[in-house]
Amino acid sequence: MTYPANDAFPLLAINQDRLWARHMEMARIGAIEGDGSCRLAMTSEDSEARTLLAKWCRDAGLEMTVDGAGNMFAVRAGRDPARAMVASGSHLDTQPHGGRFDGVSGVLAALEVVETLNDAGIETDAPLGVVNWTNEEGVRYGPGLLGSAWYAGLIDDDALSRVRAADGIFFEDEAKKRGWLGEGSDKVPIGTFVELHIEQGPILEREGLQVGIVTSVQGLVWLDVKVTGMDAHAGTTPLDHRQDALLAAARMLAALNDAGRRCGEAARVSVGRLTTATDGPSTIVGHAEFVVDIRHPDARTLAALRDECASICRAVGEGAGCEVAVDERISVPPTDFDQRCIAALENGAVARGYDHRRISSGALHDAANVAKIAPTAMIFVPCKDGISHNVREYASPEDLAAGTNVLMDAMLSLAGLRTQSRS
Numbered sequence: 294m295t296y297p298a299n300d301a302f303p304l305l306a307i308n309q310d311r312l313w314a315r316h317m318e319m320a321r322i323g324a325i326e327g328d329g330s331c332r333l334a335m336t337s338e339d340s341e342a343r344t345l346l347a348k349w350c351r352d353a354g355l356e357m358t359v360d361g362a363g364n365m366f367a368v369r370a371g372r373d374p375a376r377a378m379v380a381s382g383s384h385l386d387t388q389p390h391g392g393r394f395d396g397v398s399g400v401l402a403a404l405e406v407v408e409t410l411n412d413a414g415i416e417t418d419a420p421l422g423v424v425n426w427t428n429e430e431g432v433r434y435g436p437g438l439l440g441s442a443w444y445a446g447l448i449d450d451d452a453l454s455r456v457r458a459a460d461g462i463f464f465e466d467e468a469k470k471r472g473w474l475g476e477g478s479d480k481v482p483i484g485t486f487v488e489l490h491i492e493q494g495p496i497l498e499r500e501g502l503q504v505g506i507v508t509s510v511q512g513l514v515w516l517d518v519k520v521t522g523m524d525a526h527a528g529t530t531p532l533d534h535r536q537d538a539l540l541a542a543a544r545m546l547a548a549l550n551d552a553g554r555r556c557g558e559a560a561r562v563s564v565g566r567l568t569t570a571t572d573g574p575s576t577i578v579g580h581a582e583f584v585v586d587i588r589h590p591d592a593r594t595l596a597a598l599r600d601e602c603a604s605i606c607r608a609v610g611e612g613a614g615c616e617v618a619v620d621e622r623i624s625v626p627p628t629d630f631d632q633r634c635i636a637a638l639e640n641g642a643v644a645r646g647y648d649h650r651r652i653s654s655g656a657l658h659d660a661a662n663v664a665k666i667a668p669t670a671m672i673f674v675p676c677k678d679g680i681s682h683n684v685r686e687y688a689s690p691e692d693l694a695a696g697t698n699v700l701m702d703a704m705l706s707l708a709g710l711r712t713q714s715r716s
């Protein structure tokens with residue numbers, strides 16, 4: 294049967310109070326001033342959070358496995374052993390000045406779905422899984438999204454064994470010491486993955502929506518731009534006799550921003566770092582370098598925007614008498630999520646009458662890695678003023694509950710529901 298289109302089976306609702314109370318209890322671990330959380334991966338705080346999650350999962354009757362990257366999988370058995378697991382989750386680690394919701398909400402929402410089904414006595418054909426991916430934030434150990442990258446085969450055992458913190462401690466040694474490293478390199482099989490996450494941006498709140506159905510994670514290109522003019526005396530060199538690399542760079546920055554705006558709402562063009570070869574108030578800058586961070590959910594538009602940004606820099610440089618070199622440093626293609634998973638989430642939002650829209654994710658998420666090997670999609674919950682990676686991060690109990698209800702609908706639809714066992 295399909296869920297939720299059935300008169301005989303009214304829509305279940307998750308327990309909003311329990312979900313919220315779990316957020317607050319988790320936030321006590323690594324609590325910092327101003328409602329924040331600090332749980333860097335594989336620290337004692339992260340370990341304590343994992344222990345609490347494991348206890349909750351055990352209490353809910355789930356079977357816990359930890360894999361070779363420390364990813365936690367808590368499994369609720371299905372009725373059909375041949376069916377692959379429908380999993381959901383996110384991460385419990387945080388930024389140094391992180392909030393109570395980034396990642397945490399996705400793990401606790403998955404657990405809440407399972408507990409709601411337990412309460413209602415509902416079984417599914419496929420097993421359900423609650424996942425905590427290791428080291429999403431990549432603060433102490435780089436790269437970020439470490440656990441899901443290893444899980445999806447994007448980094449191998451060798452690369453994982455070389456991951457170490459700035460203080461020299463190897464990730465695997467730390468994980469093992471704390472009891473969070475499984476044996477071997479076998480992966481716990483996932484058939485489908487759906488991740489709930491706070492939006493970390495302002496769009497849903499601005500548009501008064503409860504739920505965002507995430508169709509893709511945008512792609513990213515970094516361009517290294519080097520602008521070379523000539524050092525000169527600020528007092529003796531007339532304005533029309535200069536090859537001012539800093540002035541050229543400033544004009545490039547303004548023109549790059551214009552290009553991003555022309556490309557539409559989904560485009561992002563940013564320069565967050567600019568360095569000059571000289572640093573004196575009376576020297577005309579002869580050399581400047583900066584990095585352009587370009588993002589878009591559509592691969593072709595991203596490529597076109599990259600080319601436009603490169604030619605803008607060359608043209609502006611030429612007009613300013615400077616030489617310009619543009620090199621692509623990083624290119625991460627956009628990830629399109631699975632249509633069936635997207636539809637399952639959207640059906641849930643429609644059935645419940647929630648105001649929603651399709652949206653692309655501006656940030657990277659574990660789901661983008663999992664999408665490389667299994668059908669995957671995400672659901673976004675609004676967060677106040679779009680603030681994240683900040684102690685002031687906030688999502689309301691009502692919005693978290695709405696998102697978790699939609700997550701439950703999607704998981705039931707993907708896992709196959711058996712109503713006859715309902716008590």
Ligand SMILES: [Zn+2]
Pocket residue numbers: 384395396429490
């Ligand atoms: Zn996150």
